[in-house]
Amino acid sequence: MSLAAPDPAAPARADASPAASLAALPILxxxxxxxxVPALLDIYNGQIVSSVSPLHLEPRTLEMWEQWFADHQSDVHPLVVAEAGGRVAGYACLSAFRPPAAYLCTAELSVYVHRDARGRGVATLLMEAILGKARACGRIHSIVSHITGDNEPSRGLHRKMGFELCGTLREAGLKFGRYHDVHVYQLMLGEDA
Known part of the structure; x- marks a missing residue:
């Protein structure tokens, strides 16, 4: 999940966004x-080249992201999009946690916000919406989120939403010439799921 400012050690990235800012527009x-899909891919690939969240080293392709989109069209693994002025401002999704069937009760959370829409509560709105969908589907017992590096805005949002820190994988990823910790957060939805 990514909410923080770009990593200062990351390579510079040209701003490919249209001139109109997302900052003052209402969020839907x-x-x-x-x-x-292309706008969602642009947000994700922008994070790959500018931050340590995610830890992918190479941008994803349109073909990969079309499959990713197809994988997020169910009530168990939904996708919620934030739109501002007709443009995608961010998204949240729940993904399969691990392949074995025993893990079907757990989902992995991702939230990404377009760089022009940060700082206005978009991530909070997306988290509230995706957690509501998780509770409503009735088949998810827990949600896990992996937060890379010193992403305090993301860690703070997770704590605010009731997630607990389960542990830290020390120096688990190598990106931009440095090792990065991965913090594991979990939210239990209850025994009824």
């Missing part, structure tokens, strides 16, 4: 649509 939350 909605399900993801197939025509969102």
């Amino acid at each position: 939350l909605r399900p993801g649509r197939p025509d969102d």
Whole structure:
């Protein structure tokens, strides 16, 4: 999950966003649509080249992201998009945690916000919406989130939403010439899921 400012050690990235800023526009939350895929990919790839969240080293392709989109079209693994002025401002999704069937009761959370829409509560809105969907589906017992590096805005948001720190994988990833810790947060949804 990514909420923090770009990593200062990351390579510089040209701003590919349109001139209109997302900062002052009202936010609409909605399900993801197939025509969102390029914008969602742009947000994710922007994070790959500018921060340590995620720890991917190479940008994802459109073909990969079309499959990712297809994988997030169920009530167990939904996708919520934040829109501002007709443009994608961010997204949240729940993904499969691990392949074995015993892990179907656990989902992994991801939240990414477009760089022009940060600092206005978009991540909070997305988290509230995706957690509501997780509770409503009735099949998810716990949600896990991996937060890379010193991403205090993301860690603070997780704590605010009731997540607890389960542990830290020390220096688990190597990106931009440095090792980075991965903090594991978990939210239990209850025995009824």
